[in-house]
Amino acid sequence: MSRAIYPGSFDPVTYGHLDVIKRSASMFDEVIVGVLSNNAKSPLFSLEERRLMLEEAVKEYSNVSVITFDGLLIDYMKGNDISVIVRGLRAVTDFEYELQIAQSNRKVSKDTIDTVFLTTSIDYAYLSSSIVKEYARYGTDVTDFVPDFVADRLKCKFCQI
Numbered sequence: 001m002s003r004a005i006y007p008g009s010f011d012p013v014t015y016g017h018l019d020v021i022k023r024s025a026s027m028f029d030e031v032i033v034g035v036l037s038n039n040a041k042s043p044l045f046s047l048e049e050r051r052l053m054l055e056e057a058v059k060e061y062s063n064v065s066v067i068t069f070d071g072l073l074i075d076y077m078k079g080n081d082i083s084v085i086v087r088g089l090r091a092v093t094d095f096e097y098e099l100q101i102a103q104s105n106r107k108v109s110k111d112t113i114d115t116v117f118l119t120t121s122i123d124y125a126y127l128s129s130s131i132v133k134e135y136a137r138y139g140t141d142v143t144d145f146v147p148d149f150v151a152d153r154l155k156c157k158f159c160q161i
């Protein structure tokens with residue numbers, strides 16, 4: 001059985017992430033979306049909030065589940081019999097960082113873990129969680145970029161600040 005993990009901050013999940021999830025769900029038997037807690041960035045949403053939004057967003061896919069984790073991704077993968085990492089590539093700017101991480105994960109795992117890159121759909125090439133947060137902060141409608149329930153949560157978040 002092929003199991004892949006799609007790790008990220010997902011702060012919050014966007015249609016760009018969901019496009020990668022949908023496409024990987026048709027390539028692998030099982031896809032685990034892994035929400036990272038040990039993030040150098042300070043996230044807007046808590047780990048639990050990010051997990052709940054993702055769960056709602058992926059509920060139509062029977063072979064996709066959502067987990068949270070801290071520590072090293074490859075340790076989680078070894079413990080759970082997962083050998084493929086899925087990452088999205090938007091632009092050349094993503095490439096250098098992703099290449100370095102993919103190669104080091106392969107080295108540290110003694111060639112047991114590989115990374116599969118899905119290039120972004122042209123519709124979402126410009127889209128990032130940061131851009132969505134910036135628009136939402138100033139009250140701009142973000143429903144073209146994220147599901148409605150995520151847009152509502154962003155609205156709530158920024159009216160509390």
Ligand code: ADP
Binds near residue numbers: 007088090
């Ligand atoms: P990070 O993991 O760097 O904190 P994110 O949580 O925002 O970043 O993204 C997780 C993964 O999803 C990364 O592989 C990223 O390149 C990819 N991704 C983010 N936005 C898009 C998009 N619009 N299209 C395709 N892939 C994307």
